[in-house]
Amino acid sequence: MNRHRPSASPDWVERAESIEGVERIEAFFHGKAYAMHRHDTYAIGRTLAGVQSFNYRRGQCNSLPGHTLVLHPDEPHDGQAGTGEGFQYRMIYVQPSLFQDVLGGRTLPFLEGGVTTDPRLSAATGALLQQMSYTLEPLEQNDALTELIHALADVTGTAKLRPTGDYRAARLARDFLHAHSTEAVALEALEGATGRDRWSLSRDFRQFYGTSPYRYLTMRRLDTVRRLLLAGTSLSQAAAAAGFADQPHMTRHFSKAFGMTPGQWLRVARG
Template sequence: MNPIDPQHRNDWLLRAEPVEGVERIEAFFQAKAYAMHRHDTYAIGRTLAGVQSFNYRRSTTHSLPGQTMVLHPDEPHDGHAGTGEGFRYRMIYVQPALFQEVLGGRALPFIEGGVTGDPRLWAATDALLQQISQGLDPFEQGDALAELAHALAAVAGTAPARSTGDFASVRRAREYLDAQCHQAVSLESLELAVGRDRWSLSRDFRVFYGTSPYRYLTQRRLDAARAMMLRGVALAQVAASAGFTDQSHMTRHFTKTFGIAPARWLRILNGARATEILRNTAA
């Protein structure tokens, strides 16, 4: 087990610039990290030190070094230290659409319990869970994502592609939401753009992308909001530009999605970045 440096026990979070739909973080939390929340991506990672505990699908799970965490899209979960020494971990967040490019309409893989010791997933996540300071080439990332999608399907025992469900129309819906995420979007406009009724479209969207069309749209707005926050844009302006009704609307969705309020997320992230700059300067 990797020891936790007692000199760096304050909460911190490092975040790599997202590359083609994949976000990577490394973080340390002393006690409680996140309240219950859910997001529309897979969260896949490793605990590097300590015990990482979380409530997930009606039970409490503990992640230890040497295991792989795989949290399915749209499943509520939280995060806290399982012992008094805190925990350190790395995580990647992958949009289900990227895995569907490999799986071609198969049901999304589900790993029971959220933690596994299967060596196939450990090997398949190696490249994607490198140190945050080491950049990922898009070609390397794409290859690693394909390997990970196949490993997830194998470990989960994912069935062959469904004979029912219109994957092509669901893809059109996703592309429409991507293009319109900064504007007001109604169910009627989505139906017209895709040529499907809302109920069957919502059902198939959940099958192929693991979440509802509305939650997918909200996540794209939150992605835009975080990018603006990191550029120093005021929160009220961020909310308006990202497509939210107002700042409180954005804050509510941000906290439900990431388990942490926007101001605290930015404060922890900026503190970790400042510490990293000082370390590099001293070196």
């Protein structure tokens, strides 16, 4: 776990150690926290203090202390304080593939509006949104995630929906993209690996993993960039190692995904 509290700013972020596809943070921000961005994970959290405001699906949302947030993968959003006092929150970022391990090919749950006071989701997120000093055991995290995913499917009505896409093809595509994440993946190669035409595959992939194959590939490259930056690799070297054409290309994608430049992110992440 680390905390970063710059002397020139009261804003801070704590990060717990990531465990099997789940990132956990607690943060406090005054004013603007993040520019408009989108990532390919679920962002599920709770406001602890203040008013947490964000633009999401063509509207502004305000989360108050005790409210639960569930932002769907690949949906653009930003983040800022709704009052001058700032806001504090905890958040987990969960890969949709972990949802599919539980859902087994059902459509990903979508919570309309992004904010809820439903007691089922409040209870189901409790174990995962503990303070950062608490270390979740892998089995404990798995049990808590399973409970949360089932609760979210029930609350949103997803549990009653029958999938229409080809889950096997989408999963094969995901495995192929992981194996070739630093390469320029050709559409023909993806079609050959899955036995599915590119248009049907793109639709299937978005249904089961919440984003397009190209966006998924880009986010895996950005995961590599973040890991390398924390290890002290330069921006240009990290961009090349992750498979980006150059540093500006990587920086554009990074800002779109995380709402801040790589340099800004690194200053916050290095506590």
